Amino acid sequence: GKPRVVSIKTAGSVSEEQLLGDLASIEQGSEHPLASAILAGARERNLELTKAADFHSLAGRGITGKIRGKLVVAGNEALFAERGVLLGDLQKQAEELRSRGQTVIFVASEGQATGLVGIADPVKASTVAALTQLKKIGIRIVMLTGDSRATASAVAREIGIQEFEAEVLPEKKSEAVSRLQKQGRIVAMAGDGINDAPALAQANVGIAMGTGTDVAIESGGITLVKGDLAGIVRARKLSRATMTNIRQNLFFAFIYNSIGVPIAAGILYPFFGLLLSPILAAAAMSLSSVSVIGNSLRLRKIRL
Incomplete structure (x- = not known):
């Protein structure tokens, strides 16, 4: 679906507008799919954004940037633990939101946690039906996500997926694909974000969502323009x-030649006095091409 901001929790005297404004300001430089949801949330509230300085994207953890001279950090627990930022009550609030299937982004300013933002990605009506069809034809489905285990578990239950791996860093996604390939499996990977690009490139078939980032689209061999798993x-x-x-075209291409060329060469002449005239040989060659083209055009009538 289309991710959107659904929850904002603040700490201390920070207002929701200030929290979302700071987060959206540094997200302006991010190519992560959730960045667009945060920016859309800021626009809905008519917030004035500030251009961030010293922007840095930390793959699989979050982003940092300076807003009005203050260092703003946004990301997951791993990033905050790495920087020694205490989450306090925000941790409990985050778990509650994750149990509802929301993705949580923590925000800190100058080393102090200022709040969190919960983002929900509604499941498209066609998603469950598409996954059900894939299961029926014997395809094993595994969900790889950088989200927490609680969020991943909630989403997996909603869409009917039994296998999933949570808190997976970008490079670990490609390793997961490689691991399956080493088991002799042919792997198709579907993704839409910059963090999915390595796995899309590693997979036997990379399927990028047309609604995703340019990096993901360039890494995939197939692009689903509508961003729908039914594709x-x-x-x-x-x-x-x-x-x-x-396979049918190969048959049509060779059947005429395999029969006509020996006859034209006189293989039947000693036995039956039969030769193939140049006119008939040319007609057979043309018929071969027409058969291939006509058969290929049938693909236009296939019901998908």
Whole structure:
């Protein structure tokens, strides 16, 4: 679905507007899919944003930047623990939001936690149906996410996925794909964020969401323009139909030549006095090409 800001919790005397304004200001330099949700939330509240200085993106952990000379840090617990920032009551509030399937981003200013923002990514109506169809045809589905285990578990229950790995860093996603490949599996990876790019490149088939970042789209071999997982089912149907069509075209391309060329060379002449005239040979060659083209055009009529 389309992520949006649904919860804001503040600490101390910080207002919700100040918290979201600081977060949105540093998110202006981020390519993470959730950045657009935060910026949209700030626009809805008509907040005036400040251009951040010294912006840094820390893969799998968060971002930092200076707003009006103050260092603002936004990210997960790992980043805050690394910087020695205490979360206090925010930790408990975060767990509650995660149990509802929200992604939590902590915010700190000058080494003090100022609050958190909860982002929900509503599941599209077509997602569960698409996953059900993929399961029916024997495809094993594993969800890889950088979110916490609580959030991942809530989302997995909602969409009917039994296997998932949570708190996965970007490089670990590609390692997870590689691990499955070493087991002899053919892996298709679907993703939309900059953190998914390494895994998309590692997979046998990289499927990027058209609603995602440019980096992800460039890393994927297939782009689902609408960003809908139902497109994976359609892409598989089309790929299978295409492979069947290719095999049929190879048959049509060779059957005329395998029969016509020996006859034209006179293989039947000693026995039956039969030769293939140049006109018939040319017609057979043309018919071969027409058969291949006509058969290929049938792909346009396949119901996806």
